[in-house]
């Protein structure tokens with residue numbers, strides 16, 4: 001049913017939010033997850049762009065989140081995927097007709113043309129800047145998966161669109177879910193309130209085994225192959241330092257309070273089978289004032305793993321999500337943040353913020369974490385020291401306009417040529433050069 005104009009965009013009357021927000025704020029301060037009660041029996045319409053494993057999972061988490069908010073109903077109205085079968089499979093879970101399960105490079109546009117309030121975006125990361133910008137221009141609230149770009153212009157586009165979202169009163173939450181996880185929120189609170197003093201150094205890890213990979217089918221287009229095998233191509237995923245390790249880099253930025261000034265690292269490709277990514281990176285991130293964070297990530301079977309963070313400060317130490325060792329700990333009254341799992345809590349926080357009329361906006365945080373990872377990757381691929389300003393300010397830098405091709409626009413135009421398989425950058429020879 002078509003909604004009235006007054007119910008569109010954020011779906012709710014702001015007068016009603018104001019009536020309930022004082023009680024909601026009291027609940028937040030008391031550490032409860034159910035916060036701003038919206039007017040009873042309101043429906044928000046949700047669409048999904050990118051119907052793979054995480055897209056289906058995130059949409060389910062979003063639907064689950066609504067159950068924690070009194071009076072809120074969510075209705076899934078459309079799906080969009082590169083492949084029709086995936087859009088339809090996701091749509092079937094919500095009884096959508098095939099006509100509302102869009103496919104192809106412009107499927108996101110068809111979905112955004114619909115009367116949708118919230119969009120869940122979970123394609124491979126290379127499409128995120130174009131899809132996110134389009135969603136914000138179309139007036140949608142957004143949940144988008146991490147990472148949010150594969151190159152510096154993409155990261156900057158996310159920041160710009162995030163600023164636009166603020167002016168339009170739109171909510172933006174990213175899939176860097178540790179920011180919604182109780183253990184991390186408690187640790188972040190303690191760190192921000194001086195529990196370990198000034199952070200002087202630390203280490204962040206995402207080390208594990210190899211992910212899945214796909215071989216090219218006979219007669220398959222390069223575009224379909226790259227979409228199916230996206231975790232092996234830097235142009236699609238950003239490399240695993242971006243795709244996975246972004247989570248830990250985001251924690252370092254969050255706890256220290258700003259991104260690093262420089263990155264200098266090394267890495268290589270030892271055992272990967274397809275695509276052009278490295279499978280290990282080790283990067284020194286200089287956050288300034290003598291604070292260095294060692295970033296290390298690896299995707300090699302049979303090696304020791306670990307996904308975690310460690311910070312050493314002038315007054316103590318801590319892991320990212322707990323393990324605080326500080327003489328000051330007992331002086332800090334840490335709030336009892338919601339106990340709900342982070343994958344659902346991030347949607348509760350987004351929806352509640354929309355209902356409150358004070359939409360969360362995590363675009364800059366996730367873009368900065370993504371750009372730090374890209375900065376590390378440029379350094380490991382080239383062997384050069386890379387400055388934050390090279391990606392964000394210095395237009396004369398060779399990396400400021402570094403654009404990985406095929407771009408999202410190339411996919412939409414049908415102009416995709418896959419890079420060769422099993423060819424990786426050689427440090428010292430310049431980014432993206434062949435062996």
Ligand SMILES: NC(=O)c1ccc[n+]([C@@H]2O[C@H](COP(=O)([O-])OP(=O)(O)OC[C@H]3O[C@@H](n4cnc5c(N)ncnc54)[C@H](O)[C@@H]3O)[C@@H](O)[C@H]2O)c1
Nearest residue numbers: 050051052053054055080081082086122123125145146175
């Ligand atoms: N926050 C987390 O813990 C977490 C966990 C897993 C994945 N992720 C992220 O979620 C995203 C998706 O990962 P996944 O594991 O679901 O991958 P996936 O391959 O299972 O799904 C991606 C889907 O996007 C579709 N797609 C690709 N290009 C598209 C386009 N232009 N338009 C519409 N659809 C398109 C693909 O066909 C596929 O169905 C990635 O960014 C990944 O890093 C986050």
